[in-house]
Amino acid sequence: MTAPVDIQNLSITFGTGPGAVKVLPSVSFAVAAGECFGLVGESGSGKSTVLRCVSLLTDIWTGTVKIAGKDVRSLPLRERCRLVQMVFQDPYGSLHPRQSVRTVLSEPLRIHGIGDRDARMRQALVDVGLPVDFLDRFPHQLSGGQRQRVAIARALILEPSVLLLDEPTSALDVSVQAEILNLLARLRELRGFTYIMVTHDLAVVDHMCDRFAVMQHGTITETLPRAAIAGNLATHPYARELIGASLEYEGHGRG
Numbered sequence: 001m002t003a004p005v006d007i008q009n010l011s012i013t014f015g016t017g018p019g020a021v022k023v024l025p026s027v028s029f030a031v032a033a034g035e036c037f038g039l040v041g042e043s044g045s046g047k048s049t050v051l052r053c054v055s056l057l058t059d060i061w062t063g064t065v066k067i068a069g070k071d072v073r074s075l076p077l078r079e080r081c082r083l084v085q086m087v088f089q090d091p092y093g094s095l096h097p098r099q100s101v102r103t104v105l106s107e108p109l110r111i112h113g114i115g116d117r118d119a120r121m122r123q124a125l126v127d128v129g130l131p132v133d134f135l136d137r138f139p140h141q142l143s144g145g146q147r148q149r150v151a152i153a154r155a156l157i158l159e160p161s162v163l164l165l166d167e168p169t170s171a172l173d174v175s176v177q178a179e180i181l182n183l184l185a186r187l188r189e190l191r192g193f194t195y196i197m198v199t200h201d202l203a204v205v206d207h208m209c210d211r212f213a214v215m216q217h218g219t220i221t222e223t224l225p226r227a228a229i230a231g232n233l234a235t236h237p238y239a240r241e242l243i244g245a246s247l248e249y250e251g252h253g254r255g
């Protein structure tokens, strides 16, 4: 099942009093069901915070976030977990070192009272391209790419409609990054997932996303289709600068 995401006037302030910082003044965007939407922009512009708000990892925000037309705040935790899951940047930090892959994958199934666990866990590993005997491995027995595959399997095992991807490949070796991106692209094609993907890499957007938003200081400066990258069709000065710098870097890289 695939689902649209609608974010309206999302705003968050960290801290109180004179030290309070409005990290997101007001962010609005909509992502169609099955679309891959990128969030790019300078470090500290609030990209990860948007994902943390949507997933309710942070809940002190105001505004409205709807997934499949349902307000995420009014959804019971279980239902929310079955609609939306998040994959983090650092597969080393996101897996508990003392938990086997079996424990990592069985926990959500147990919490949600889902039966047939063994078959589901095996299928999840097959889906992410890992051998089923990896169920008995621990994180230190896995490569970075294999760990990220396990993290993706954990996100998939409840069969969500929306995946929030927070720089899912930036902690990985360049050679492994493409494998994980291809896996994510294939899964979206097969399952119709909606992706919201934070990245600092416009080459990733170009490879994966249908559209993307350029963020600066907690604000979306411009939303563009992927096709706008090649000819730098952005009109906002910051978006133009970001895309221009990326094209220049890519040009030098190839030259």
Ligand SMILES: Nc1ncnc2c1ncn2[C@@H]1O[C@H](COP(=O)(O)OP(=O)(O)OP(=O)(O)O)[C@@H](O)[C@H]1O
Pocket (backbone or CB within 6 Å): 014, 015, 023, 041, 042, 043, 044, 045, 046, 047, 048, 049, 050, 200
């Ligand atoms: N829990 C928090 N308390 C206080 N400030 C926070 C908190 N979480 C994030 N921030 C601040 O919000 C701003 C945006 O952070 P965020 O991680 O969303 O940026 P980002 O665009 O994802 O950056 P990067 O590309 O470096 O990951 C930063 O200035 C950060 O310090």
